[in-house]
Amino acid sequence: MKTEKISEFTINRLSIYLRCLNLLAASGVTTTSSQALAEQFQLNSAQIRKDLTYFGEFGVRGVGYNVTELRAHLNEILGLDRQHRIGIVGAGNLGMALANYRGFEHECFQVAALFDKEASRLGITSRSGVVVHHIDELDEVVARQRIVIGVVAVPAENAQEVVDRLTESGISAILNFAPVRPNTRPGVQLKTMDLAISFESLSYFLSDSGQDGPTPP
Amino acid sequence: MKTEKISEFTINRLSIYLRCLNLLAASGVTTTSSQALAEQFQLNSAQIRKDLTYFGEFGVRGVGYNVTELRAHLNEILGLDRQHRIGIVGAGNLGMALANYRGFEHECFQVAALFDKEASRLGITSRSGVVVHHIDELDEVVARQRIVIGVVAVPAENAQEVVDRLTESGISAILNFAPVRPNTRPGVQLKTMDLAISFESLSYFLSDSGQDGPTPP
Known part of the structure; x- marks a missing residue:
């Protein structure tokens, strides 16, 4: 591939x-x-x-x-000439923030569903109108809503389980926000968003090397 | 620089x-x-x-x-041999998710304070114990807590104002999560986190080009 x-x-x-x-x-x-x-x-x-x-x-x-x-x-x-429907697992602060994110240009990416296992979150709707389903409904909702990208927005200790369930539901493209590196089956593309990396380039700027280090050729 | x-x-x-x-x-x-x-x-x-x-x-x-x-x-x-204290402006879902993020290795990055202008959010504490201050206390808290990195976790329409306030408080390294490109003064390092870019590499994988495109040299 x-x-x-x-x-x-x-x-x-x-x-x-x-x-x-x-x-x-x-x-x-x-x-x-x-x-x-x-x-x-x-x-x-x-x-x-x-x-x-x-x-x-x-x-x-x-x-x-x-x-x-x-x-x-x-x-x-980049495949941006078609729509990709997204399912987010984890309807806590991060999942809700992603569901409401308005930076997806041209509506090429559309958040179609949220999933969680906590009873208190089920049935809740994000500001953008996305409903929270129970994780046990994952397979059915993924198929019905034609979801092709899965997002992992759960704590690190649950990330592997969520990746496995997303894969079993037929999803082959996964964006992981948990600070771990889950294993995947061949053919599944998993990308881990490491938020610390963004802070590290700022940290470089604040460091001695960022202020007056050597000049590149 | x-x-x-x-x-x-x-x-x-x-x-x-x-x-x-x-x-x-x-x-x-x-x-x-x-x-x-x-x-x-x-x-x-x-x-x-x-x-x-x-x-x-x-x-x-x-x-x-x-x-x-x-x-x-x-x-x-990378300046990771010292601690950098972070102030997050916006205590909504995204700000709270960032305050609770456990991916900052070695405690090199520490979220020291959250800021918001909504009365209902003031005084709230994140799961990790970070308190929400009123945005009008920014200058004082930044100085007292020795905050050096500011995070913009507010809606796009408020991002420029928040960048300006962070800059006025003396912060020169800013991570922006709003899907806009705020202007900055010279000497201020602003990095915008574009969450859509992460989805685009998955979208590439799902596209025809990602499945069976040409082979690089």
Whole structure:
């Protein structure tokens, strides 16, 4: 499967390029280049060209990229030209925050259901109108609601069990917010969101190295 | 300032290398190499060497890296050898979820205070024991609690105001969870957590390109 050949870093960079192109399009720019993108958004132009090469020939040498076309290509590559329905397991603070998150552009990602095992949370509706089901209804709701992405928003000690149940329900793409690395079956893509990593780049900035360290070549 | 020269991608990769080294150390491995790291954790060995070169000479050619030493260096570079106190603005679901997040290793990051403007939330304590203060107490609590990292966990429409208030309170490192890009003053490091990007790499996996696309060189 290609995901094992094209790294997750590459895919994450495509997402970033797409956001930059969206910003350019919004300000009326119709053509750009890897150099211009790199300068405006502090990226690496050689990296941009290399990342895009994996997926075909997009630019015209000496002319650059057509912003509209490249956006369409990236949307297609990333699978953002269709809707993906999300089921969140764990209806605590994190699950509810994710259900209400308004950063999913173009409604490409739609939270369809929440799941929990605590009786006090069942039947509750998120601000955005998503209902909390009992975890025992997972298989049925996943099938009925055509859910393809599962989110793990439970404490670390329950994460493996939830990953197993999501996998058994037929879900092959899982985003895990618990600070552990659950095991998965072959063919299941699990991505763990490590919130500490975001803080570490700020910590770097606050450190001595971030203030006056060596200059790269 | 060096953060403008060394890219955030590099810093994020250092965080990942550190996690890999921590796993190796936990399983008793004492020496590794860029090739071994790349193979075991699906990284790029040339990238590892290049990223580390920015910060000095760590490995011995033909021998590799001493795991303990490289971990210590990375901890120091990332500023993880000291404690950073965090203030979270917004005590809704997201703010509370972050206050209770148990993924901050070694207690290097400690959530010291929550802030909100809604009367119903003031004085509430998170599961982890962090108290919600009124946002008008920000300056005083930031100074008293020696808070150095601010987190924006409010709706998009309030994010800019919160970034401004955090900056005025003397905080120069901000992690923003609102799906907008607030403006900052020079010298302030703001990182926006785009939760949609995590879903996009899963969406790629579910797409045609993720299933059977071209093979990279």
